[in-house]
Amino acid sequence: MINRLFISTVMLASLSLAACTQTPNAANNLAFSNNGKFVKIVDEDEVYHDKLAYDIQAAGISPKGQVNVWAEKLVNELVLQNDALRPDQPLLISTPVMTSNFNTTNELALQLQQGLLAAFHAHEFNLVDLNVATNLRATEQGEFMLSRNWELLRADLPVSHVLVSTMTLTPEGIVFNGRVVNVTNNRVLSAVQSFVAASSLSGYLQPSEMIESRNGLLYRHENKGDSRYTVLGDKL
Template identity: 45%
Template sequence: MKIKITLMALLLTGCSQTAVPVPEPAATTKAGIIDVTTQLARELVRYSDVLDQSQPLLVATPVMVEDLQSTDNLAAQLQQGLMAGMQQMGFNLVDLNVADAVRVTPQGDFLLSRDWQKLPANISVDQVLVSTVSLARHGIVINSRIVTLSSNKVVSTAQLYVPQQALPDYLLPSQLVVSKQGLLYRNSADGDDKVHLLGETK
């Protein structure tokens, strides 16, 4: 059954599953965002026999597991990669960021937007792919799942540990001295604490 979901409800959608580190997958040892999201898409399909690929699927922006609402550049790139990966697996995707009209400007003609006032008020969707990111000592853990909105039933899950070396443009090893809640802490060596999230380096 399809239901109408509002834009605000989508923005609050996230994962609450506890992130548990898993063994490092060989496919991501020298990979980037594309390889990580492709592997997640494959795992989501592999471990579910009840997915209906013909039903509209919305890919929400991944969030940090601690608060289920903070995001960053890595999360935005993961979302775009998961959209590509799920579409290539044959899913019927819905793009939330398509505006009601094309904006013609001197810089170019634009249809995508993150301004909620320019987006459709309601979208017909039955399934949402939500993900969380958890920082670990030498990398991150990504948990993804597809949820049926009419019943909140989880129909597929995937979990992936990504080492820091696989995403050097987004992840930085912890330094000898780190700041936490306004206080400085000294580790015994570099890399002894959780990795740090960075914006994409140019």
Template identity: 40%
Template sequence: MFKKLIPLIALLAGCSSTQPAVSYVEAPVQETPLFQVAEQLTFDLARYSDDFTGAQTLLISTPVDASSLEKTNPLAVQLQQDLMTAFQQQGFKVIDINMSDTVKAAADGTYLLTRDWQKIAANVAATHVLVSTMELTKSGVAINARIIDTTDNHVSSSANTFVSAQQLPGYIVEAKSSVSKDGLLYRHPSQGAETAHYVGAKQ
């Protein structure tokens, strides 16, 4: 009986050894222009840092308008998401403050992320935070970013960049030659005499 089983076992072993190994092919990544901006800022912030390393935790806040520090825009919201991805891909420990402390199960899905400050998890702790400001110019937006040590608020790293309206057509457009302000129509000799504006923002 045992002699009859040996050829069968040998046959099965031979079949399994001839099966090709599973291989994975990386799909080509199509980076958006805004993600490329996030990657450049990430590279510069890591390169010019005094004491910030991958062993520390980083909280990335939403960039704000430099003039008020209290307003934001769709471009800033997406840039925050791209910065979180870029830093994590470079090996940094990124904290997502939008994680809720409860799970919301609804008919259209299950949700963990929230922008309601009352539902954000209370035990969020980070050794460093990334803050950024954005300022519109005639032809684009200037971005300044800083990593700050939360123990004493000193700037651990800083970086800046300028992005033209042509680079981000879905987020920024140059000002038109005609601009309406306070019910009056102002005409300029050429396009770009006023500052650019965010797509969807009131002019």
């Protein structure tokens, strides 16, 4: 009887230890490991809880996906690193571009841009939306106010600070670098760098095929996923 009780106690302790040391899935909600400590979205920080953790049922706040959470984390660090930009100074959020070509972007970057704007506004910064046209366009498809046609946009926006950012796709995920720049003297007021595993953005990234076409050239790989990830919807 004593031996059975001893064995049961040991097994229970072993199961408890395994549960405590089990590593959570780092792909969930952009959680990550920081110096051996697993960090979740809802950080154990009172200020974070007061400002960024919402009860959707109680407050009516809309649910957020991984891209939105990523945008919030990027902006949190940009606000932390900021050494000059005041909340009352107008700030424009530009579209993230690819590091290899500053004239190209993708669907993920366009969505992240929207999330960055919302996250900065949550910190009560003075945001300027470049895409608001000078006139409302009423068409058979609907009424449109946003545009990317420079001829329909204002050219005299009072903006001296812009968030510029770049992306790099790798075989493991995506690298992001962003900085708030004073366009009058190109001074960097704040900067952030981030890496997100592809599994955290499964709805946006897809692994490379064994044979892929890139810039008009064919590339052959030994295994699927050996090359860098691509954004879903991108033309290769």
